Amino acid sequence: MVTKPSFSEEIANLLHATHANPVKTCIQCGMCSGSCPVARFMDYTPRRVIAMINAGLKDRVLAGNTFWYCASCYYCTVRCPRGIDIAELMYALKRYSIWKNQYKDGLVGPVFSETFVKTIVKSGRSYEPVLATSYLFTFGVQEFLQEAQTATSLMLKGRIPVFPPRIKRLENFRRMIKRIIPLGGD
Amino acid sequence: MSQQKKLLIIDDDPDFVQGLKSILEAAKYNVEAAYNPKDGFQALQTKHYDLLLLDIMMGRGAEGIMLARKLNKDPKLREIPVLIITGIREQIAFLFPGQAVHPHLLPVDELVEKPVEPALLLEKVSTLLQAAETRKAQTK
Numbered sequence: 149m150v151t152k153p154s155f156s157e158e159i160a161n162l163l164h165a166t167h168a169n170p171v172k173t174c175i176q177c178g179m180c181s182g183s184c185p186v187a188r189f190m191d192y193t194p195r196r197v198i199a200m201i202n203a204g205l206k207d208r209v210l211a212g213n214t215f216w217y218c219a220s221c222y223y224c225t226v227r228c229p230r231g232i233d234i235a236e237l238m239y240a241l242k243r244y245s246i247w248k249n250q251y252k253d254g255l256v257g258p259v260f261s262e263t264f265v266k267t268i269v270k271s272g273r274s275y276e277p278v279l280a281t282s283y284l285f286t287f288g289v290q291e292f293l294q295e296a297q298t299a300t301s302l303m304l305k306g307r308i309p310v311f312p313p314r315i316k317r318l319e320n321f322r323r324m325i326k327r328i329i330p331l332g333g334d
Numbered sequence: 335m336s337q338q339k340k341l342l343i344i345d346d347d348p349d350f351v352q353g354l355k356s357i358l359e360a361a362k363y364n365v366e367a368a369y370n371p372k373d374g375f376q377a378l379q380t381k382h383y384d385l386l387l388l389d390i391m392m393g394r395g396a397e398g399i400m401l402a403r404k405l406n407k408d409p410k411l412r413e414i415p416v417l418i419i420t421g422i423r424e425q426i427a428f429l430f431p432g433q434a435v436h437p438h439l440l441p442v443d444e445l446v447e448k449p450v451e452p453a454l455l456l457e458k459v460s461t462l463l464q465a466a467e468t469r470k471a472q473t474k
Contacts, residue, residue: 161392163393165393
């Protein structure tokens with residue numbers, strides 16, 4: 149009979165389909181943290197997050213912002229001497245906190261990914277002006293205006309479409325998505 | 335007939351599994367659990383179960399669906415009745431704007447949404463077990 153899994157086993161279960169080494173094989177060398185371009189903005193560096201997972205500090209890991217700040221550059225994964233897929237681990241933590249509704253309020257990440265998925269499912273293409281609303285209002289006035297200015301000039305140059313783009317044969321695309329993720333409706 | 339029925343739960347949420355287990359064990363079922371689809375599939379292949387209780391959102395995404403499809407292709411495993419228990423509407427709520435979870439999502443026998451009422455769960459489980467038994471008797 150299987151006993152109730154610990155937090156590190158839960159994370160291992162989320163990662164069962166990756167071909168990388170399990171998180172518990174980490175040797176704490178710090179290569180991931182040293183390589184990470186956004187490590188200085190994180191509450192805990194990737195190395196510490198791995199140590200915390202192995203120590204079973206679930207609440208502290210989920211309360212931290214580390215996995216939301218991950219830029220998915222995969223540099224840590226490439227350089228890890230133990231062959232742990234650290235970027236995938238960050239994704240796993242995102243899923244874990246979204247599925248269990250355990251993320252902090254006011255985070256851009258969850259809203260952003262929700263808006264992104266919605267736009268893709270609806271039109272088959274991403275549309276920046278809609279996406280931007282998920283994080284734009286967290287900015288200060290100056291940044292907001294700057295962003296608006298950039299967007300306007302991009303639009304004038306034709307780099308951002310004025311109307312949301314749509315792909316051809318959207319129905320086929322939606323049927324395809326339906327094979328992968330369950331959608332509501334019809 | 336009076337033999338104890340063997341159920342398998344595949345769900346990655348340990349707390350939910352514990353809850354389900356206590357409900358089902360109180361109703362005199364023999365319950366086993368697997369916490370990821372890979373272990374679950376292995377268990378299904380090596381042991382015999384009378385019913386499978388399956389979660390949808392596991393691992394990389396909707397892996398429960400993939401597992402259900404895989405079972406459906408296996409001539410032996412497709413005999414096992416599958417009860418899907420999912421919290422998918424809560425997990426990716428934005429994909430279900432006010433609608434029911436897609437009924438033709440995949441060929442399974444029954445789908446209930448989390449949180450599950452114990453009485454409803456037990457009722458569904460016993461109906462499915464009974465249906466499987468009649469099916470078996472008919473093929474014999």
